[in-house]
Amino acid sequence: MARRAAHGSLARLKRPITIAGGGLAGLSLAIALRRRGLHVTVLEAGHYPRHRVCGEFISGVSEETLRALGIADLFDDAHHHVSLAWHDRGRCFLTDKLPAPALGISRFALDERLRERFTGRGGELHTGTRARPEAADGFVWAAGRRPRPGRWIGLKAHVRITTTADLEMHSGSNGYAGLAGVEDGWTNVCGLFLLDREIPAKGADLLPAYLEAGGSTRLAAAIRAAEWREGSFSSVAGFELGPQPAVPGLLCVGDAESMIPPFTGNGMSMAFQAAERALDPLAAWSEGRQSWQETRVLIQDRLRKGFRRRLMAAALLHRALLHSGIRAAFGSLAETGILPFRPLLPLVR
Ligand SMILES: Cc1cc2nc3c(=O)[nH]c(=O)nc-3n(C[C@H](O)[C@H](O)[C@H](O)COP(=O)(O)OP(=O)(O)OC[C@H]3O[C@@H](n4cnc5c(N)ncnc54)[C@H](O)[C@@H]3O)c2cc1C
Numbered sequence: 001m002a003r004r005a006a007h008g009s010l011a012r013l014k015r016p017i018t019i020a021g022g023g024l025a026g027l028s029l030a031i032a033l034r035r036r037g038l039h040v041t042v043l044e045a046g047h048y049p050r051h052r053v054c055g056e057f058i059s060g061v062s063e064e065t066l067r068a069l070g071i072a073d074l075f076d077d078a079h080h081h082v083s084l085a086w087h088d089r090g091r092c093f094l095t096d097k098l099p100a101p102a103l104g105i106s107r108f109a110l111d112e113r114l115r116e117r118f119t120g121r122g123g124e125l126h127t128g129t130r131a132r133p134e135a136a137d138g139f140v141w142a143a144g145r146r147p148r149p150g151r152w153i154g155l156k157a158h159v160r161i162t163t164t165a166d167l168e169m170h171s172g173s174n175g176y177a178g179l180a181g182v183e184d185g186w187t188n189v190c191g192l193f194l195l196d197r198e199i200p201a202k203g204a205d206l207l208p209a210y211l212e213a214g215g216s217t218r219l220a221a222a223i224r225a226a227e228w229r230e231g232s233f234s235s236v237a238g239f240e241l242g243p244q245p246a247v248p249g250l251l252c253v254g255d256a257e258s259m260i261p262p263f264t265g266n267g268m269s270m271a272f273q274a275a276e277r278a279l280d281p282l283a284a285w286s287e288g289r290q291s292w293q294e295t296r297v298l299i300q301d302r303l304r305k306g307f308r309r310r311l312m313a314a315a316l317l318h319r320a321l322l323h324s325g326i327r328a329a330f331g332s333l334a335e336t337g338i339l340p341f342r343p344l345l346p347l348v349r
Contacts, residue, residue, distance in 0.1 A: 172214020
């Protein structure tokens, strides 16, 4: 009897949750928790709205997941991308259609909409606040990929440019870039390249310079000649793909847990899916129905099991994409019409 009473008073208490990182995983989780009436604080290092290095091409997330998080309507005016053209060093070797449309919306717009939804629902947001990863009850780490010495540089800008498909992929000897439409007629050009300190460029010119160095010379020239959206150029370096370094006892969601290679266009979907998978266990902890240790282990288990296969497949394909011989073989298969593009896609979803 006394035990039941204690359980009841804990449930009424609704323990507060703090989320470090107001990106897609952090804010979507925070919004969903607010819908359950829980007290949520988000600590975000940056400010909104802001451009972020991201392909802004959302593929593989279901309407049900977005609805479960209470954010489906935020995508009402997003592009629905269907057609795809893949170029290698300027030569188009594959055109196809995606089995399901991908969403196109800039991070400038999306993160701001999420912020607005969260604060509009009574959530507490502290911007310009850099949190530290600490294993504490009720503390969720959604602060994205962990800064560490890495081989990659990510570059992006919005430009006015004509494309031949909703998504144009351009692979080269040093990485790859995707072009996809976002709002107001802008095309997001976003690339992931092997860091090369010999490339003689600075600032925004890094984007065309890296494309040029990888063999996409025509695209580089078109981008140099195009109109650029003011303030949209962004760059990031100093990170690694795949599982991120773990801090014992720290609950991580989104890229903070594992970062899938960007060519999949699935990282943002994974951030939303991770939020959905964390939602019930966090609500159960907040309402006093389970311990933090049980909650953390349950969420980590769900994320590992749910994402393991696609992370492994994506890591292998990513390596293949950077290998000139394998890219040439892909090209030949595509030209003879037997590249198994459609069967490959579900492996990274
Ligand atoms: C080059 C490139 C291209 C990509 N293209 C695509 C694509 O086309 N499609 C796709 O689905 N995915 C793409 N991704 C991946 C996608 O951007 C991520 O998977 C997604 O942003 C993960 O969301 P997140 O919320 O986990 O992390 P983030 O969106 O990175 O959010 C983390 C947040 O935490 C904040 N933060 C960081 N440190 C702290 C701290 N100490 N304290 C408080 N706040 C902190 C950051 O400011 C940020 O707001 C791409 C990634 C790269 C690098």
